[in-house]
Amino acid sequence: MSISTSSLSKAYKAYFPIGAAIGPRHLRTHADLLSTQYNSITAENCMKFEPIHPEPDRYAFEDADALANFARINGMKMRGHTLVWHNQTPKWVFENLDGTPVSRETLLKRMQEHIHTVVGRYKNSVYCWDVVNEAVADEGEDILRKTKWLEIIGEDYLLKAYQFTHEADPSALLFYNDYNETNPAKMRKITQLLKNLLERGAPIHGMGMQAHYGPSHPKAEDIRLAIETYASLGIKVQITEMDLSVYEREDGPCELRKPTKEMMDHQATRYERIFATLRECKAAITGVTLWGAADDATWLDNFPVRRRKNWPLLFDENHQPKEACRRVMDFQD
Numbered sequence: 410m411s412i413s414t415s416s417l418s419k420a421y422k423a424y425f426p427i428g429a430a431i432g433p434r435h436l437r438t439h440a441d442l443l444s445t446q447y448n449s450i451t452a453e454n455c456m457k458f459e460p461i462h463p464e465p466d467r468y469a470f471e472d473a474d475a476l477a478n479f480a481r482i483n484g485m486k487m488r489g490h491t492l493v494w495h496n497q498t499p500k501w502v503f504e505n506l507d508g509t510p511v512s513r514e515t516l517l518k519r520m521q522e523h524i525h526t527v528v529g530r531y532k533n534s535v536y537c538w539d540v541v542n543e544a545v546a547d548e549g550e551d552i553l554r555k556t557k558w559l560e561i562i563g564e565d566y567l568l569k570a571y572q573f574t575h576e577a578d579p580s581a582l583l584f585y586n587d588y589n590e591t592n593p594a595k596m597r598k599i600t601q602l603l604k605n606l607l608e609r610g611a612p613i614h615g616m617g618m619q620a621h622y623g624p625s626h627p628k629a630e631d632i633r634l635a636i637e638t639y640a641s642l643g644i645k646v647q648i649t650e651m652d653l654s655v656y657e658r659e660d661g662p663c664e665l666r667k668p669t670k671e672m673m674d675h676q677a678t679r680y681e682r683i684f685a686t687l688r689e690c691k692a693a694i695t696g697v698t699l700w701g702a703a704d705d706a707t708w709l710d711n712f713p714v715r716r717r718k719n720w721p722l723l724f725d726e727n728h729q730p731k732e733a734c735r736r737v738m739d740f741q742d
């Protein structure tokens with residue numbers, strides 16, 4: 410495929426869908442970019458527990474419905490993100506009316522009701538779900554992160570979440586999604602968790618590698634090893650939240666208003682190598698999603714440092730292809 414094609418997702422037609430994470434406002438501000446350059450979307454926030462189910466008897470489907478309609482009208486795929494997570498989940502989920510913690514039975518009922526309602530509603534729009542997000546502990550010997558889900562339900566909360574999702578939509582592809590997924594210690598823990606769940610019969614079809622990467626970490630070969638490791642469990646792999654920060658993890662505040670040429674050239678080289686690796690792994694990879702459509706819409710402007718501008722994506726703030734995008738699209742294989 411040569412640079413002559415002007416669409417990122419068309420250039421990758423023979424490989425995997427290319428997605429972007431968006432919110433409802435981007436349907437107005439980024440509609441052309443989305444419909445021409447991408448063929449998949451993920452809701453950045455509006456399908457998470459708190460926004461979509463803010464109170465016990467109230468669901469707020471408007472924003473998610475708008476995204477699902479946009480995907481349908483434009484012939485795009487849609488990933489579902491996310492059903493069971495320790496963040497952006499309202500307190501009421503874990504509490505009785507008097508504020509005491511709910512029982513295991515009550516929490517399982519609430520999890521089931523939530524999953525059946527949300528997954529059932531988007532059955533014909535969402536083809537795969539990040540059922541559980543970020544359940545593995547970063548530090549220490551324990552595999553599972555200490556969360557309310559674990560504390561109240563116990564270690565089988567993941568198995569239950571996958572079973573409930575599968576009941577609600579037997580044809581959906583069910584993913585486990587996590588970050589620091591190329592770190593050797595965390596990779597071992599994630600692999601052990603997935604192996605264990607698969608042995609217990611959990612309907613898990615894929616591993617979502619978030620791919621929030623930096624200018625020097627991880628190396629393309631570490632990414633390849635992670636993809637091969639997860640795929641060796643007999644499941645597919647998707648890159649679910651990719652961005653390449655221009656800052657190192659330890660960097661502090663920065664006043665830059667525009668990226669330097671060196672920054673963008675270095676990033677372009679990284680993107681080129683990483684996408685070459687992804688193409689080589691195409692047998693395992695069924696989707697690649699960027700966590701934003703363009704550099705004017707990235708969570709990294711406020712994370713991990715508030716109000717520090719970042720330029721981590723493939724399209725610039727004017728929605729034009731960056732050098733990184735040209736290199737990602739310019740391949741001969």
Ligand code: HXH
Nearest residue numbers: 453454490491542543588619621650708713
């Ligand atoms: C993702 N988490 C989520 O999956 C996605 O839903 C969200 O919109 C953005 C990113 C990435 C993440 C994971 C851990 C984390 C921060 C972000 O925790 C840290 C907190 C402080 C410092 C480092 C990590």
